[in-house]
Amino acid sequence: MNRGSENPAIYRTLKDVLERQAEVVSVWFEPDAIQKRYLAAEIEPQRVVPPTGPESPQLEVHWKLTPPHDEFRIDYADPNVGFHCGWHQDEDHTDLGAAHFQYQTAWMETPHYEGVVFEAASPPKLLWECCGELFEDVVPNYTTER
């Protein structure tokens, strides 16, 4: 593929991955399906562990295919408990490596950052890996402890 040309299959494929997560209610393009700047997903508050609410947490996925390393941001925010976290592979915090994980709880003054290495190499599998970690480890562990 020519460098710089965009592959519209990327967001179509990632939308499908998000729609298959048990916690996800709906997925849409922002600001609309014509511009397709990024993906947003509504999370069912009662399906996450521990359950939250009344507002729905939201997931956002930005992705750009830039060989050899894609640029992406996968962000989760729960407004009910003031928690947000994300996996980012961009030019921020390059001292931590190519990609980093960050999170901030309501009782933290600044976000915590740490380097992260993924097993997956392709965008759909990598998003799958992050969703698994988010709902099985991150949310249960970071939204209950103090």
Place this chain on the structure above:
Amino acid sequence: MSDEPARSWTDSLSAAERVEAVALTVSEPRTANWIASEAEVAHETATKYLKRLTDDGKLSSEERGQQTTYEPDLVGQYLIEMRELYEGHSPDELAASLEDMNEQIRTWKTEYDVETPNELRASLVRTEDATDERERRQAARKWDHLETRRRLVEDALRLYDRFPGERHSTSA
């Protein structure tokens, strides 16, 4: 543990779905072995589905010595996207979104006093503020994306002139 929802990549997507998802999102040509490993399928299974995707025009393949590599077929992907824009949106919706994108691009041109995303990237060397640098980099990336989407929408709008009265489905 049988009441646990399916969480694994291999339980939730079929072999064919995994091969297609991986193959359509590679950013550089990849071998069947690479795609098979990432999709967690046998080499023969990957080869079978990759051939089908190539026959359908979704992937293009290239012989490189002993190896065949696969990548998304740009024309095939363009046609899928064009059909989606044309069938999923009215001309008014497309035109309104086009105007939004043009307005956003005009705003960047004025705000950063540049004409193209690459000129904006070139301006990064002149800024010493980390926040400003980050914003400029992100704006350049969004700008690239909007330029691509803008061309697609312009092409979709031309289909209405070419095939007046042919559009079958309409968006809600």
